[in-house]
Amino acid sequence: MKAKYQSVLDLGEQLNIKNGDVKEEDGKLKIWGTAHTQYEKDLIWDEIKSVGGDNPNDLMADIKVDDNSVYAYHTVEKGETLGKIAKHYYGKASKYTVIFEANTDQLKSADLIHPGQELKIPNL
Incomplete structure (x- = not known):
């Protein structure tokens, strides 16, 4: 499962997502962390959609935003x-x-x- 979403994980590292973690559980890949801005969160979601489609059923993501004062x-x-x-x-x-x-x-x-x-x- 990680291999399928490796580009998402790589992007998370590139963007320095804070408190990020990844876990495979119940046939799903679970990822979470905190992006610096909404734009970075949007980039992560765009990559998730490019790999898994608009509503991937094999991935759960919880991406928060650290700074909501700007995009x-x-x-x-x-x-x-x-x-x-x-x-x-x-x-x-x-x-x-x-x-x-x-x-x-x-x-x-x-x-x-x-x-x-x-x-x-x-x-x-």
Whole structure:
């Protein structure tokens, strides 16, 4: 069972899921832990669905979130724009204003971001 969901377990390690554990019991794989943000929890669930389908009956997962104050944190990389970042997290580039407003403590213009800046990606 672990082999089937190995990509989920690997992602959990990559994301540094806290208090994570895995147990095979009653023909099911049980996994639990705490993701840093909702975005990381969503990534885990997306991977679970890609392996086991929308409602896997051979897996039980209990993933909690440590920080509910934001959806994610994002470190700006070279060539990125707020629109590109908004498209990645929200599916719509036009949501860039939400990210800008959440980061006015460090951003003076929505058109001027720098590699290395750590941006809050707010919950919608």
